[in-house]
Amino acid sequence: MxxxxxxxxxxxxxxxxxxxxxxxxxxxxxxxxxxSLWRELMDSARETVLPRGKRFPYLKDKDGLSKTVISVLQAMFPIFSWCRHYNATKLRNDLLAGLTLASLCIPQSIGYATLAKLDPQYGLYTSVIPPLIYAVMGTSRDIAIGPVAVVSLLMSSMVPKLEDPEANPIAYRNLVLTTTFFAGIFQAAFGLFRLGFLVDFLSHAAIVGFVSGAAIVIGLQQMKGLLGIAHFTNKTDVISVMQAIWRSVHQYWNPHNFILGCSFLSFIKLTRFVGKRNRKLFWLPATAPLISVVLSTLLVYLTRADKHGVMIIKHIKKGLNPGSIHELQFNNPHIGEVAKTGLIVAVIAITEATAVGRSFASIKGYHINGNQEMVAFGFMNILGSFTSCYVATGSFSRSAVNFSAGCETAMSNIVMAITVIISLELFTRLLYFTPIAVLSAIILSALPGLVDPHEAYYIWKVDKLDFLVCIGAFFGVLFASVEIGLLAAVIISFVKIIIFSIxxxxxxxxxxxxxxxxxxxxxxxxxxxxxxxxxxxxxxxxxxxxxxxxxxxxxxxxxxxxxxxxxxxxxxxxxxxxxxxxxxxxxxxxxxxxxxxxxxxxxxxxxxxxxxxxxxxxxxxxxxxxxxxxxxxxxxxxxxxxxxxxxxxxxxx
Known part of the structure; x- marks a missing residue:
């Protein structure tokens, strides 16, 4: 039983x-x-417009409608969120950071404009409108907006294939502005349609290799200003640049430019060394480029060194950004190539800015909205193309200065832009005798931070295929062109994905x-x-x-x-x-x-x-x-x- x-x-x-x-x-x-696919698309679009957790139920009554409108405005214009808690202490910190930022931004912007083969004032224009728009629409507190070296190199390497900047500078400038418009359109589309994943095809390893190669090319191209060479190659590969330097040195170069440039380059590097040793002197390396411009300009003016072969900027147009919407060239026969250049520049600019923004956000412990960042960059470049600006993005060197200066919000960008406006109105005539060699020295001083052998070694140690992407981009930029370097990195990345997929x-x-x-x-x-x-x-x-x-x-x-x-x-x-x-x-x-x-x-x-x-x-x-x-x-x-x-x-x- x-x-x-x-x-x-x-x-x-x-x-x-x-x-x-x-x-x-x-x-x-x-x-x-x-x-369904349609529902997923609609949800994605709704998340782009409305913040998570704040949906259409607020529309049931009049009070709910106002809350929904406020939520939408805060999502599209983050300034409405942080300005509610703004106070005098934050304003004081942002004011100091913005003024420190402007002291670095003004000389760098002029130098980057010359690197992009534009007149110097276009670098200053690019440091006015885009920072103001980003301050309203951006989500990063620390990022500093303006022209950067890599984007300037992209412009000077790709657009001259369509129009010669020396033979026809006005047509070249118009194509640069049109490229900026297309870059803004692509960036805004990436954000509005939540296509940020497309930017990820340019991986971290590809960016490390690309930026390192571009920094070396930029450095070699600055030898034109440092040596006082009048005519230089438009090619960007290292072999062509080295050949141009070799020919110029054997034919004609001015030692006064070289001595002046190297002297102020040494001064800038010395101030950075002192600033690293003493954190309280963070303002010293930040203001060193501006001090260099002021001292060198005064020196050239007093000694009349321009009559002895020292190359100077000469005329910088006075006044605020002129309108340029009528200068956009949509009927140009090269419009397809211009749009392609805009796409490449848009991806590079977004990738660099996103990396910069996330780096400082992680340090301070806040979150940046990737899609909103793309929308902000898109609109600031679209409106920038209407106001004589070329492509602007986040600068790592200036963002580091902004961070070290104790910025609290994006108000520091507004302070910087106002300072540049004052400079455009009052001080452009004082820059007439600024030596080009010193601008080259300022750009050269910013390049070592772009070459990161330690990161390349880290990539090699962790992932050999990623390292292959890195050196593909590096050698492509160095020995071929910017486009070839990017193409090599993307192709190797796709091959890697395909291998893992199949x-x-x-x-x-x-x-x-x-x-x-x-x-x-x-x-x-x-x-x-x-x-x-x-x-x-x-x-x-x-x-x-x-x-x-x-x-x-x-x-x-x-x-x-x-x-x-x-x-x-x-x-x-x-x-x-x-x-x-x-x-x-x-x-x-x-x-x-x-x-x-x-x-x-x-x-x-x-x-x-x-x-x-x-x-x-x-x-x-x-x-x-x-x-x-x-x-x-x-x-x-x-x-x-x-x-x-x-x-x-x-x-x-």
């Missing part, structure tokens, strides 16, 4: 366990339909002793493999036309090897369990490969079961009637699949 009762209790436990497994399998099979890893799972956890038997040698079940997990987020056949053949190869082991009496595999916990989506090729796998296994006397399929995956498998064809062997966990498939009676689902 006792044994009969025990058998009855055991049967009841087995029945309860079987019913529980069947119920959990139904949880997987009867999940609601996932959101040949995804697969791993055999085993149970960790004393647990219900299944792990890779190679990573965890203590994991125990089941003698009757081959458990495999695909290490890919997508099973599609590119990798489905490879995955199927890999699984069949493992199953065949196990079948050969069966003939030797080692293992007797009855079921192949496919863990889909990593798989986020599947296409028709993936479904077809699973069906073929099911048929091949069945012909070998084995069954196929799947576990933990994600929402989109199980939805598509049900629509394709695959679940019915495989006998409903769908489970929530690997442990349940093993127990159900290898039990005395398989749970019927």
């Amino acid at each position: 006792a044994s009969s009762a025990i058998e009855t209790d055991g049967q009841e436990i087995l029945d309860l366990e079987k019913n529980r497994q069947a119920e959990m399998s139904q949880w997987v099979l009867n999940a609601p339909e996932p959101p 040949r995804p890893g697969t791993e055999e799972l085993g149970r960790l002793p004393g647990t219900d956890i299944f792990c890779d038997v190679n990573q965890y040698p203590m994991a125990v493999k089941n003698s009757k079940a081959l458990i495999i997990r695909v290490k890919s987020g997508l099973l599609c036309f590119a990798n489905a056949n490879f995955v199927k053949e890999k699984i069949m190869k493992w199953a065949t090897e196990e079948e050969e082991n069966d003939s030797q009496g080692k293992r007797t595999v009855q079921v192949v369990i496919l863990d889909m916990s990593n798989l986020m989506n599947i296409d028709m090729s993936g479904i077809a490969s699973l069906l073929e796998l099911q048929n091949n296994l069945a012909s070998g006397g084995m069954e196929l079961a799947i576990t933990n399929p994600k929402w989109q995956v199980i939805h598509k498998l049900r629509l394709a009637n695959f679940v019915t064809k495989m006998g409903g062997r769908v489970f929530l966990t690997v442990g349940e699949a093993v127990d159900a498939c290898l039990g005395a009676k398989m749970a019927a689902v």
Whole structure:
């Protein structure tokens, strides 16, 4: 009687366990339909306009409508959020930071404009309108907006292929402004349509290599101003630049320019050394470029060194930014090339600015909105192209100065812009005798921070394929051109992605002793493999036309090897369990490969079961009637699949 009762209790436990497994399998099979593509697009668009957690329910009454309007305004113009808590202390800190920033921005902007082959005042124009717009629309507190070296190099290397800046400077300037307009359009589109992932195709490793190569090219090109060379090559590859320097040095160069430039370059480097040793003197390296401009200009004026071969800026146009909307060249025969240049510049500018903004945000512990940043950059460059500005973005060197000066909000950009406006109105005539060699020295002083061998070594140590992307961009920029360097980095990155996509890893799972956890038997040698079940997990987020056949053949190869082991009496595999916990989506090729796998296994006397399929995956498998064809062997966990498939009676689902 006792044994009969025990058998009855055991049967009841087995029945309860079987019913529980069947119920959990139904949880997987009867999940609601996932959101449609249209709904996902609408949700994405709504998140772009309205902040998370503040949706249309506020529209029910008049008070709710005002809250919704405020929420939308705060999302589109973050200044409405932080200005509510603004006070005198923050204003004092931002005022100091903005003035310090302007002392560095003014000489750098003039230098970067000459690097972009534009008149000096265009660098100052670019430091007025874009910073004001970013202060209203941007989400970073520390980023400093204006022209930068890498973008200036892009302009001077790509636009001159369409129009000669020396033969026709007005047409060249108009193409630069048109390029700026297209760059702004692309940047705004990236943010509005949440396409920021496109920028990620230019990886961190690619940016490290690209910026390092560009810094070396920029440095070599500054030898034109440092040596007082009148005519120089328009090419950007290091060989052409070195040849131009070699020819010029053997023919004609002015030692006065070289001595003057090297003297002030040494002064700037010395102030940076002192500033690093004493944090309280952070203002010294920040103001050193402006001090250099003032002293060198005064020196040239008093000695009339311009009559002895020292090259000077000469005339800088006085006054605020003139309108330039009528100068945009949309009917130009090269409009396609201009748009392509705008796209490349947009991606580089966004990538650099995002890296700068996130670096300082992580230090201060606040969050920047990536999509809103792209919208802000887009609008500031669109409006900038209407007001004689070329492409502006976030500068790492000036942002570091802004951060060190104790900025609190984007108000420091407004203070900087107002200071530049005053300079344009009152002080442009004083810059007439500014030597070009000193501007070259200022640019050269900012370049060492762009070359980062330690980061390149770190990339090599962590990921060899990423290092290949890095050196591809570096050598492409250095020995070919800016476009070739970027293209090399993108191609190598795509090849890396394709390799990982079409040949995804697969791993055999085993149970960790004393647990219900299944792990890779190679990573965890203590994991125990089941003698009757081959458990495999695909290490890919997508099973599609590119990798489905490879995955199927890999699984069949493992199953065949196990079948050969069966003939030797080692293992007797009855079921192949496919863990889909990593798989986020599947296409028709993936479904077809699973069906073929099911048929091949069945012909070998084995069954196929799947576990933990994600929402989109199980939805598509049900629509394709695959679940019915495989006998409903769908489970929530690997442990349940093993127990159900290898039990005395398989749970019927």
